[in-house]
Amino acid sequence: MAEKIEFGIRGMDEFDYREKTVLLRLDINSPIQRETKKIVSENRIKMSIPTVQYLLERKAKIAILAHQGDTLDYENLIPLAEHAEKLSGKLGIPIQYIDDVAGPAAQAAVKSLKPGEVVLLGNLRYLTEEISTFENAVKLEPAAMLDTYLIRNLAPLADYYVNDAFSAAHRNAPSLVAFPELLPTAGGLLMMQELSALTKVMECPDKPSVFVLGGAKISDAFGMMKQVLENGTADMILTAGVTGNVMLMAKGYSIGKANEKFIMERSLDVFIEPAKEYLAKYPDKIRIPLDLAYQKEGQRREISIEELPIEEPLLDIGSKTIRAFAGTLGKAGTIFVNGPAGVYENKIFENGTKEIWQAIAAAKGYSVIGGGDTVSAAQKYIDLKEISYVCTAGGAMVQFLSGRELPLIKAMRKAYHQ
Ligand SMILES: Nc1ncnc2c1ncn2[C@@H]1O[C@H](COP(=O)(O)OP(=O)(O)O)[C@@H](O)[C@H]1O
Numbered sequence: 001m002a003e004k005i006e007f008g009i010r011g012m013d014e015f016d017y018r019e020k021t022v023l024l025r026l027d028i029n030s031p032i033q034r035e036t037k038k039i040v041s042e043n044r045i046k047m048s049i050p051t052v053q054y055l056l057e058r059k060a061k062i063a064i065l066a067h068q069g070d071t072l073d074y075e076n077l078i079p080l081a082e083h084a085e086k087l088s089g090k091l092g093i094p095i096q097y098i099d100d101v102a103g104p105a106a107q108a109a110v111k112s113l114k115p116g117e118v119v120l121l122g123n124l125r126y127l128t129e130e131i132s133t134f135e136n137a138v139k140l141e142p143a144a145m146l147d148t149y150l151i152r153n154l155a156p157l158a159d160y161y162v163n164d165a166f167s168a169a170h171r172n173a174p175s176l177v178a179f180p181e182l183l184p185t186a187g188g189l190l191m192m193q194e195l196s197a198l199t200k201v202m203e204c205p206d207k208p209s210v211f212v213l214g215g216a217k218i219s220d221a222f223g224m225m226k227q228v229l230e231n232g233t234a235d236m237i238l239t240a241g242v243t244g245n246v247m248l249m250a251k252g253y254s255i256g257k258a259n260e261k262f263i264m265e266r267s268l269d270v271f272i273e274p275a276k277e278y279l280a281k282y283p284d285k286i287r288i289p290l291d292l293a294y295q296k297e298g299q300r301r302e303i304s305i306e307e308l309p310i311e312e313p314l315l316d317i318g319s320k321t322i323r324a325f326a327g328t329l330g331k332a333g334t335i336f337v338n339g340p341a342g343v344y345e346n347k348i349f350e351n352g353t354k355e356i357w358q359a360i361a362a363a364k365g366y367s368v369i370g371g372g373d374t375v376s377a378a379q380k381y382i383d384l385k386e387i388s389y390v391c392t393a394g395g396a397m398v399q400f401l402s403g404r405e406l407p408l409i410k411a412m413r414k415a416y417h418q
């Protein structure tokens with residue numbers, strides 16, 4: 001396969017899995033309904049099925065490793081019992097869930113696997129060595145993780161390690177980066193698909209390449225803006241949502257007390273100075289909103305940026321901006337979207353998001369989207385089949401497109417060259 005050379009990662013077809021034990025790292029981390037603790041979207045589970053199926057058809061003994069939630073928000077840190085049920089339903093075979101990650105019960109379950117059987121081990125985030133903040137505290141090299149509880153206990157039981165967790169590729173955790181130090185390693189089918197789609201965006205053979213950066217988690221947007229303009233991945237960036245409001249502040253517009261307070265309270269003002277720098281360096285490549293929407297007496301109203309400031313919160317782009325952005329998207333060769341254009345959850349402020357999605361659906365360009373709310377918003381207004389590729393990742397996708405080498409990809413490339 002061309003991919004394995006292109007990405008420097010072994011493809012799944014490199015190994016003979018028959019009667020071999022495979023540690024399969026998936027990312028089936030799913031949104032959870034707070035009250036019921038039930039899975040809200042099964043998308044990542046669904047997208048992981050082809051790789052499990054591939055290994056099942058080859059009569060492998062499959063032990064799945066996965067995480068759910070994090071210690072930053074204990075609400076989502078739940079056992080993987082429902083994940084096992086959903087996997088089992090989609091594969092049409094029973095899947096045993098063991099609520100133990102790498103202790104005696106998990107080890108016994110892995111050892112007793114028969115060819116064509118699957119076990120899902122406990123939530124990796126039960127282990128302190130696996131929590132997402134750990135990498136920030138200690139920048140460990142994978143080789144220094146070989147004494148962790150997880151690697152010590154599970155690596156000796158396996159013949160192969162397959163990783164299909166691209167959406168967690170930005171995490172420097174043992175379950176992602178340390179197994180490739182010890183086991184023959186391959187990238188799963190979804191991993192190769194994601195790399196292929198994002199590489200296409202980076203190489204953007206079809207010009208112009210237009211990025212839409214909106215939403216509220218604006219550190220993602222600002223993290224990638226400079227890089228994608230510098231390395232030519234993006235020819236044009238259309239800013240909307242809170243990102244658009246910060247760009248307006250950087251341009252010197254006074255957007256009104258309520259809007260400035262929103263930005264200050266979330267410490268997003270740190271992005272104003274970098275935004276000024278990007279606007280000065282790329283004046284023709286970054287587009288800011290021309291008008292915005294607010295609510296008065298229960299009605300949607302719009303205001304041109306020349307008429308600012310305003311007291312009401314600015315929660316969507318206005319009609320003039322929508323028309324201009326839609327026109328640009330119609331002529332794009334490549335399109336990438338991260339973040340909705342407004343507070344689309346409220347009908348009054350859905351126009352920007354809705355019409356941008358409709359313009360993208362009608363556009364001919366190769367389109368890639370990703371991010372939790374981005375995909376939910378797209379699903380609300382268009383058929384996802386209209387999008388060339390819907391990435392399961394958020395943070396990993398943004399970092400990849402920014403040109404950073406992700407810890408997981410680095411570890412898998414190293415394994416390929418060993
Ligand atoms: N102008 C705005 N002001 C406040 N919130 C906004 C604005 N525009 C969009 N949002 C909010 O941004 C959220 C999604 O942004 P984000 O989390 O960055 O997206 P994603 O999950 O796709 O990465 C939505 O809940 C939406 O209501």
Ligand SMILES: O=C(OP(=O)(O)O)[C@H](O)COP(=O)(O)O
Nearest residue numbers: 029070132167168393394395396
């Ligand atoms: O959901 C994930 O990433 P995302 O929030 O960037 O989409 C991955 O499963 C990584 O999870 P984490 O952000 O808790 O490390």
